[in-house]
Amino acid sequence: MRLPLFIAWRYLKSKKSHNVINIISGVSVAGVTIGTMALVIVLSVFNGFESLVISLFNTFDPEIKVTPVQGKTFGSDTYPWSAVSELPGIKAQTGTIEEKVLLRYGENQYLATLKGVDENYETWSGLNDMMTEGALMLDYKGVPLAVAGQGVAYYLGLNLDNLQREIEVYAPKRKGSIGLNPEQAFNRMDIRPAGIFSIQQDFDSKYMIVPLSFAREVFGYQNDLSSVEIALNPGADMQEVQQKIKNILGSGWEVKNRFEQQELLYRIMHSEKWAIFMILGFILFIATFNVIGSLSMLILDKRKDIAVLFSMGADKGLIRRIFFTEGMLVSFSGAVAGMVLGAVICLLQQQFGLIRISTEGGSFLIDAYPVMMQWKDFLYVFLTVTAIGAAAAWIPVRNTGKSISLQTSLHQ
Numbered sequence: 001m002r003l004p005l006f007i008a009w010r011y012l013k014s015k016k017s018h019n020v021i022n023i024i025s026g027v028s029v030a031g032v033t034i035g036t037m038a039l040v041i042v043l044s045v046f047n048g049f050e051s052l053v054i055s056l057f058n059t060f061d062p063e064i065k066v067t068p069v070q071g072k073t074f075g076s077d078t079y080p081w082s083a084v085s086e087l088p089g090i091k092a093q094t095g096t097i098e099e100k101v102l103l104r105y106g107e108n109q110y111l112a113t114l115k116g117v118d119e120n121y122e123t124w125s126g127l128n129d130m131m132t133e134g135a136l137m138l139d140y141k142g143v144p145l146a147v148a149g150q151g152v153a154y155y156l157g158l159n160l161d162n163l164q165r166e167i168e169v170y171a172p173k174r175k176g177s178i179g180l181n182p183e184q185a186f187n188r189m190d191i192r193p194a195g196i197f198s199i200q201q202d203f204d205s206k207y208m209i210v211p212l213s214f215a216r217e218v219f220g221y222q223n224d225l226s227s228v229e230i231a232l233n234p235g236a237d238m239q240e241v242q243q244k245i246k247n248i249l250g251s252g253w254e255v256k257n258r259f260e261q262q263e264l265l266y267r268i269m270h271s272e273k274w275a276i277f278m279i280l281g282f283i284l285f286i287a288t289f290n291v292i293g294s295l296s297m298l299i300l301d302k303r304k305d306i307a308v309l310f311s312m313g314a315d316k317g318l319i320r321r322i323f324f325t326e327g328m329l330v331s332f333s334g335a336v337a338g339m340v341l342g343a344v345i346c347l348l349q350q351q352f353g354l355i356r357i358s359t360e361g362g363s364f365l366i367d368a369y370p371v372m373m374q375w376k377d378f379l380y381v382f383l384t385v386t387a388i389g390a391a392a393a394w395i396p397v398r399n400t401g402k403s404i405s406l407q408t409s410l411h412q
Contacts, residue, residue: 028291050372060199088236093231131147131195147195149199149207171218285388349371
């Protein structure tokens with residue numbers, strides 16, 4: 001064991017001549033421990049919420065979505081269905097149409113987005129697990145059915161048990177003149193609701209899903225689509241498949257993966273996470289400054305030891321390394337203890353849900369705060385604590401030379 005580490009370790013364990021130094025040292029370790037633990041827990045909670053939100057969005061968003069660069073729609077025959085389906089990893093392709101419509105149900109009206117999907121949609125969509133009422137059924141014996149989001153159903157006052165009442169769908173006509181009657185400017189079709197889904201407020205209050213044939217008829221489309229949603233087989237490399245699709249389609253098409261479809265959301269989540277990391281890191285920086293007081297008091301307490309070491313041939317560099325190592329040991333022990341405590345608390349939260357989410361005034365998909373630990377977070381926290389600890393330890397140690405000179409003159 002190197003001499004500076006050996007002496008610093010003895011100083012860390014031994015009882016100081018003044019009890020206040022022991023108290024300050026304990027406070028230093030406790031401050032670093034609590035700050036490190038807080039960083040680990042908060043980052044893990046952010047990871048848990050991020051994972052939850054991503055899983056909810058992935059229920060609705062396809063793994064790859066293809067749209068035209070120009071215009072809202074494209075002809076179905078202009079898309080290379082066969083060439084894309086032959087790529088390894090492709091599970092299914094679904095043609096879709098999305099447009100704004102006015103919905104009326106009894107006396108209630110609501111402006112929503114009508115999403116028409118073909119028969120492949122039900123084979124790969126995770127929407128079936130998010131149904132709160134009814135079922136994900138878009139066709140029954142040739143009769144088209146609709147599945148509405150929870151928010152859309154709320155504003156319309158949908159009642160799935162009322163088989164006599166249908167949803168009236170109004171869409172602007174693409175062609176034709178507008179007469180004196182405003183209703184002549186709209187195509188109107190009726191459809192019966194078959195189910196209600198709940199994913200996330202952005203989706204629940206926006207979408208109603210119908211068969212593609214129904215959407216084409218109400219919008220006046222012949223063979224047009226808004227997008228093609230592509231599902232991949234489990235284990236397929238999404239970015240690799242995405243690049244292959246881009247190579248097939250060329251520059252006239254926009255091919256986005258799940259993260260690019262919700263790029264703003266993911267950026268906001270990452271920004272919030274690292275903003276909190278910086279705030280807690282600053283608090284940890286303040287707490288770590290207890291190390292300055294602890295080392296300063298220790299240097300004063302060990303003046304005789306410094307003089308003895310110097311008389312035995314120790315130079316200023318060795319003395320500085322001893323006390324710098326002492327400060328790093330304080331930070332290191334606090335960091336390790338904090339990460340261990342943070343990991344234990346996260347594991348307990350995962351298993352038992354100790355901290356619960358209040359459900360007053362609303363309902364949530366989960367009852368307790370989600371946590372998910374990532375090894376990168378532990379690495380970043382450890383490096384942050386180490387860097388802050390090194391800065392805090394160097395401040396009192398750099399002036400140790402003055403104490404050494406003073407002790408030398410007194411010794412002589």
